Amino acid sequence: MQSRRAGNVLAAFSFVLWGILPLYYQFLPQANINELLALRLIFSVPVMLLVMLLLKRPLPNVTELLADKKSFFMCGIAGCIMSVSWYAFTWAITHGEVLAASLGYFINPLFAIALGMFFLREKLTKAQVIAVVLAILGIAYQVWQYGELPWLSLLMGSFFAIYGLTKKYIKYDALTSVTIEAAILTPFAAIYMLWLYFSGDSVSLTSGTSTFLLYVGSAPVTVAPLIFFALALNRTSLTMVGLMQYIEPTLQFLLAVFLFGEVFDHTKAISFSLIWAGLIFCTLEALPNLFHKKRKVALPN
Template sequence: MESFDGFEERDKNLGVLSIIFTYTVWGLQPLYWSLLQGVPLIQLLAHRIVWSFVLLICMLFVKGRVHELIDVLKNRKKRICVIACAALISLNWLINIYSVYSRQVVEASLGQYITPIMTIFIGIFILNEKIDIFEAVSLFVALAGVLIMTANLGKVPLVAVLLIVTFVGYTFMKKTVDINPIIGITAEVSMLLPIALACIAYSEASGKGVLIGASGANISMLISTGAFTAIPLLMFSHGVKLVNLSRIGFIQYYAPTLSLILGVFIFKEVFTKTHLISFGAIWTAVIIAMISSCLKRRGAAYRRQ
């Protein structure tokens, strides 16, 4: 008979696989969105919201959890949080798609690299969390990388900054109220649903829509945006319960690395010496943050002995 430790180890391994799957999908998303470049940006976002809602609400019906969604939407405090999260995540989705449409995948990956580090800023200055010397150095090195890029461009790397602000804001809002992950994301897309449906209806009525008269293959691609959005989020929600956050911290840099490789080698975007210096600073900050994480884990293990 399998021991409890065996079950626990198996669950952790499944959790790690879930997290790796999620970040693989997120890292390869520029390829996916490039297949849908014929769809106007706003319409694509609208379809992403609609089909995500369809998939998620079906899952809640199957699991008999629709009442939990209704309870969340009835609660004023939670509803306000859901609206804020919906606004932030929809803008984040829009910018991610826009980065592919406008050939700014490299800049988007810059934002994705910095996002976890900027989350630490939120913890320090808003949640009053303490950091060690390694994390402080990491923050300053990352900031230096952004300033180098900004100075070279002569302007703020807007795509990167907006990706950082929207996802860090989304993460912070998620921590302010206790809502089950599946219920939360379903509530968020339900708030966006009326706007998305109105957008699609207007586009179709004005003859600029992509749904009426589309081929079966194109309709299938539009519907797939729901699965592409919802399934990684659900896999992440499952994995995060089973895997230590410190380990997730290592894995999360996998996605922007994939996106950077795609931007340079597949989409043939320019990668200059300044990009190399700026990204070099970001990678250095990541390594410092990882060293800090390892030292904390070893310290905690030593104290338990």
């Protein structure tokens, strides 16, 4: 029970860290997202290796990794997919679109449900069907009112869900997988940064030490919640993790409306409300299973 409680705390903490990430990126308004992504990839690898040493986890063995070619290949695919989601997310929170980021992660579980149905042949429950329908209605209402799709939100939500699906085909442990995903893309990121440096077009390398450190800092501040999340997965249930994931977009929503002063108009209120209603249905459906599992664990005592 103590392990499960620790897992719940770690999971909640990881989502809180993700939720307050927009606060960090307020120091980089209108940032060059290409450089942010490149430096995040480059410095994520040493950060992850350091974490493994601190946690006394074995460092990745190249021979063993290459023995599982499918997992290695899927790590490359996962890294590319995650980069798209992270690129959209970072652009949103550095360009006054934190509400779009919040919406993206609110609809992410619904994309995950749809992918599970189509690719893993999972059957939808009644609550999940209702949630998907309400989400479609919420997005459709925005399109009708604004005359355009909420591309940023859809990009973040869909690609993060695809990333989760891809991870199911990777047999490496969570920390190793994340390290390999970044390591595979690091050479491309390094070549890009060298090209910017020699062409004199780099923002991070020519704007002073503090700006450069803020760009580099995007690696540890985004890797930290991922580490706590990975540690939580082995200590708590996926159901609890699924319920806690709403902490992140909720905090982003509160920051956007009450701290950053983004406009939350009538259209967004109706759209968000429809999506929230669907998520409430899914949450209420999952709660009995969660409590049942807790009682089941407690019986031997």
